Amino acid sequence: MVCNIAVIKGDGIGPEVVTEAMKVLDAVGAKYGHTFNYEQLLMGGCSIDACGEPLTDETVAKAKAADAVLMGSIGGNTSTSPWYKLPPEKRPEAGLLKIRKELGLFANLRPALLYEQLYKACPLKEEIAARGFDMLIMRELTGGLYFGKRSTTEVDGVTTAIDTLTYTDKEIRRIAIKAFDIAMKRRKKVTSVDKANVLDSSRLWRKIVEEVAKDYPEVSYEHMLVDNCAMQLVKDPAQFDVVLTENMFGDILSDEASMITGSIGMLSSASLNETKFGLYEPSGGSAPDIAGQNKANPIATILSAAMMLKFTFDLDAEGDAIENAVKKVLEEGYRTGDIMSEGGKLVGTDEMGSLIAERI
Numbered sequence: 001m002v003c004n005i006a007v008i009k010g011d012g013i014g015p016e017v018v019t020e021a022m023k024v025l026d027a028v029g030a031k032y033g034h035t036f037n038y039e040q041l042l043m044g045g046c047s048i049d050a051c052g053e054p055l056t057d058e059t060v061a062k063a064k065a066a067d068a069v070l071m072g073s074i075g076g077n078t079s080t081s082p083w084y085k086l087p088p089e090k091r092p093e094a095g096l097l098k099i100r101k102e103l104g105l106f107a108n109l110r111p112a113l114l115y116e117q118l119y120k121a122c123p124l125k126e127e128i129a130a131r132g133f134d135m136l137i138m139r140e141l142t143g144g145l146y147f148g149k150r151s152t153t154e155v156d157g158v159t160t161a162i163d164t165l166t167y168t169d170k171e172i173r174r175i176a177i178k179a180f181d182i183a184m185k186r187r188k189k190v191t192s193v194d195k196a197n198v199l200d201s202s203r204l205w206r207k208i209v210e211e212v213a214k215d216y217p218e219v220s221y222e223h224m225l226v227d228n229c230a231m232q233l234v235k236d237p238a239q240f241d242v243v244l245t246e247n248m249f250g251d252i253l254s255d256e257a258s259m260i261t262g263s264i265g266m267l268s269s270a271s272l273n274e275t276k277f278g279l280y281e282p283s284g285g286s287a288p289d290i291a292g293q294n295k296a297n298p299i300a301t302i303l304s305a306a307m308m309l310k311f312t313f314d315l316d317a318e319g320d321a322i323e324n325a326v327k328k329v330l331e332e333g334y335r336t337g338d339i340m341s342e343g344g345k346l347v348g349t350d351e352m353g354s355l356i357a358e359r360i
C-alpha cells in the first residue's frame with residue numbers, strides 16, 4: 001500500500017518525537033511492503049517564524065490532500081516565548097484550532113492504557129492498578145456546550161450568564177457509528193456516557209446510540225451517567241473498552257483517564273472526520289522544558305502512528321506490530337526519563353525510537 005502522510009513536526013519536542021515515529025513507520029514499511037510518503041508542513045511557532053502566521057492556507061490545502069496527518073505538538077514557553085506577545089489569533093495554538101476545524105475533525109480518540117511494566121506509575125491503589133486497563137475515550141469535538149449560543153446580560157443589577165448545550169441527531173449518529181466501528185476492532189464493548197436523568201440533549205444521545213447499536217449485534221453496550229463514570233474510572237477502570245461521550249463530559253473524563261495511566265509521554269490520540277482521514281498526535285504538548293535535549297519520550301507519537309495505520313489505512317496487523325514492539329521494549333526495561341524507575345535502563349529519544357523500530 002502507498003500511504004501519503006502530511007507530517008507536521010511542530011515546535012519544542014515535536015521534531016524529535018515525530019522523527020522517531022517516522023523511523024518506526026519506515027521499519028513497518030520495510031517489513032510489510034508498504035510505502036510511506038511524507039510531506040513535511042509547518043504549523044505553530046515555526047510557521048509564525050517562517051511565514052508570519054501559525055497556519056497558512058497552503059498548509060491546510062496540503063494537509064487536506066494527504067491521506068492522514070501525523071503531528072508532533074506546537075507552542076513554546078507561554079511566559080517567555082515571543083510568540084505569546086502576539087494577538088491570540090496569531091499565536092501557535094490558533095493554528096491547532098484552525099486545522100481541526102478545516103479538516104472537519106469531530107471525533108477525538110484518546111486511549112488510556114496502563115502497561116503492566118509501568119503500573120507503579122499509576123496513582124490508583126495497587127490492587128486496582130495491578131489489574132491493568134485498556135480503554136479508549138471517544139469525545140465529540142465540534143458540538144455541545146463549547147459551540148452553543150452564549151450570552152451574559154445584566155438586568156436590574158442582576159448579571160446572568162447563559163451557555164447552551166445543543167446536539168442534533170446527525171451529530172450524535174456520526175460519532176456513535178465511529179465508536180461502534182472502533183469497538184469492533186477492540187474488545188467489542190461501548191459505554192455511552194450521558195446525563196439522561198437531567199438533560200434533553202442526553203436523552204436524544206441515548207435514543208440515537210440505541211438505534212446505532214442495532215446495527216452492531218456483536219458489540220455489547222451500556223449507558224452510564226457521567227457522575228457514575230467519573231467514579232468508576234478510579235474504582236474499576238478495567239471494565240471499560242470504548243467510552244463514548246459528548247464534548248464537555250469527554251474533555252473532563254479523558255483528562256481523568258489519562259491521569260490514572262501516570263505518564264503523559266505514553267498517551268497517543270487521534271481526531272477523525274467522516275471519512276478515513278485522521279490527524280494523529282501525542283496527547284501532551286511541546287514540552288519546552290526538555291526540548292532539544294534528547295529526553296522526550298517518543299512512545300505517545302509512535303503509538304499515534306499505530307492508530308493511524310489502524311484507523312486510516314486499515315492496517316491492523318501493522319498497528320499491532322508497533323504496539324507489541326513498544327511492549328517488548330518496556331519489558332526489556334528500557335525507559336526514557338519520564339517513565340524511569342529503579343532498575344530501568346535510561347535511554348534518549350532517538351535510542352527509544354531505534355529500539356522500537358528494531359523490534360517491528
Ligand code: NAD
Nearest residue numbers: 073074075076264265284285286287288289290296297338
Ligand atoms: P506539556 O505537555 O508540553 O508539558 C507538561 C509536562 O510534561 C512537562 O514537564 C513536560 O516535560 C512533560 N512532557 C510532555 N510530553 C512529554 C514527553 N513526550 N516526554 C517526556 N515528558 C513530557 O504541557 P505545557 O508545559 O502545559 O505546554 C507547553 C506548550 O505546549 C504550550 O505552548 C502549550 O500551549 C503547548 N501545547 C500544545 C499541544 C498540542 O500541540 N496539541 C497540547 C498541549 C499543550
